[in-house]
Amino acid sequence: MAIDRVAIVGLGLIGSSIARAIDERLPQVAVTGHDASDDVRGVARELGLCDGIVDDPVAAVADADLVILAVPVGRMADAAAAIAPGLKAGAIISDVGSSKAGVADALAKALPDHIIIPAHPVAGTENSGPAAGFASLFEGRWCIVTPGADASDEAVAAVTGFWQALGAKVETMDAAHHDMVLAVTSHLPHLIAYTIVGTASELEEVTESEVIKYSAGGFRDFTRIAASDPVMWRDVFLANKDAVLATLQRFNEDLTALQQAIRRGDGAKLEEWFTRTRAIRRSIIEQGQDDAAPDFGRKH
Numbered sequence: 001m002a003i004d005r006v007a008i009v010g011l012g013l014i015g016s017s018i019a020r021a022i023d024e025r026l027p028q029v030a031v032t033g034h035d036a037s038d039d040v041r042g043v044a045r046e047l048g049l050c051d052g053i054v055d056d057p058v059a060a061v062a063d064a065d066l067v068i069l070a071v072p073v074g075r076m077a078d079a080a081a082a083i084a085p086g087l088k089a090g091a092i093i094s095d096v097g098s099s100k101a102g103v104a105d106a107l108a109k110a111l112p113d114h115i116i117i118p119a120h121p122v123a124g125t126e127n128s129g130p131a132a133g134f135a136s137l138f139e140g141r142w143c144i145v146t147p148g149a150d151a152s153d154e155a156v157a158a159v160t161g162f163w164q165a166l167g168a169k170v171e172t173m174d175a176a177h178h179d180m181v182l183a184v185t186s187h188l189p190h191l192i193a194y195t196i197v198g199t200a201s202e203l204e205e206v207t208e209s210e211v212i213k214y215s216a217g218g219f220r221d222f223t224r225i226a227a228s229d230p231v232m233w234r235d236v237f238l239a240n241k242d243a244v245l246a247t248l249q250r251f252n253e254d255l256t257a258l259q260q261a262i263r264r265g266d267g268a269k270l271e272e273w274f275t276r277t278r279a280i281r282r283s284i285i286e287q288g289q290d291d292a293a294p295d296f297g298r299k300h
């Protein structure tokens with residue numbers, strides 16, 4: 001399945017990064033962009049994103065071999081319904097949503113007669129909008145493709161090849177498994193960051209603004225994550241509710257165990273736990289999966 005024409009629906013951080021990466025790495029591919037927001041379409045035109053930015057979602061996808069929905073998870077169904085009348089026969093519809101099982105169901109309902117191959121580039125930043133994107137975002141990062149049982153090998157290969165061409169490493173897995181793994185590695189960490197920063201800010205009265213003043217180290221790392229897009233993350237937690245709640249239950253139990261160790265003065269327990277987590281961090285670095293310490297000046 002040749003991909004000569006791509007349509008990107010949603011031109012925020014991820015959609016605009018895909019547009020930039022195609023421009024740099026697949027210049028022969030024609031790209032049409034659409035966003036529901038007039039403002040975003042205006043900025044995308046000013047930035048020169050895509051070969052053309054189209055106001056009408058139906059016109060945006062006409063002739064596309066691959067349509068990528070890069071909208072918040074809770075907006076996937078609307079976006080799919082809006083493009084449905086414009087899709088050509090044989091077009092592949094994909095998405096970049098951070099949770100997969102619910103999105104796959106929504107897309108299958110909205111587009112029952114089309115080829116749907118969901119995907120999730122596990123790469124992003126705390127920023128959003130078309131100006132925040134950059135072409136190298138997917139380089140060396142994982143993209144997880146979650147085809148349904150009836151997906152053709154050809155269509156999966158086309159989406160896999162597309163993401164590899166943008167520099168990503170591709171893994172294929174079941175949507176439910178993806179949602180369990182990402183609940184641990186991405187969704188829970190965001191929930192924890194949102195909690196810590198919110199709690200610290202509520203404690204400002206007690207600490208007389210010292211939280212902000214002395215936020216140089218660990219706390220500052222959490223504030224980067226806690227600055228992530230509120231709408232995107234609202235939708236992720238609502239969509240991946242079961243896996244997040246299961247992971248949170250386990251987290252709460254472990255937190256209680258550490259709380260107990262502190263209360264009982266159980267230094268051995270604390271040291272054993274921290275030694276294990278330090279080893280995990282070091283093995284991530286050895287596997288080359290760390291993109292360095294948080295870079296607050298990262299290109300966006």
Ligand SMILES: NC(=O)c1ccc[n+]([C@@H]2O[C@H](COP(=O)([O-])OP(=O)(O)OC[C@H]3O[C@@H](n4cnc5c(N)ncnc54)[C@H](O)[C@@H]3O)[C@@H](O)[C@H]2O)c1
Nearest residue numbers: 010012013014036037071072073075097098124125128129
């Ligand atoms: N931000 C990340 O780190 C990251 C990483 C990987 C995947 N994702 C996923 O990518 C998707 C997009 O996230 P983002 O960070 O680019 O968000 P973003 O807020 O930067 O961009 C989303 C864009 O979608 C547009 N939009 C909303 N509803 C629409 C509709 N019905 N039709 C057309 N356009 C619509 C918005 O106007 C906005 O411009 C989300 O599903 C998110 O879960 C995000």
Ligand SMILES: O=C(O)C(=O)C[C@]1(C(=O)O)C=C[C@@H](O)C=C1
Nearest residue numbers: 098121122123124125126185186
């Ligand atoms: O680096 C960040 O700022 C991110 O939060 C990126 C991150 C992640 O949790 O790893 C966030 C959401 C995604 O769906 C994929 C990637």
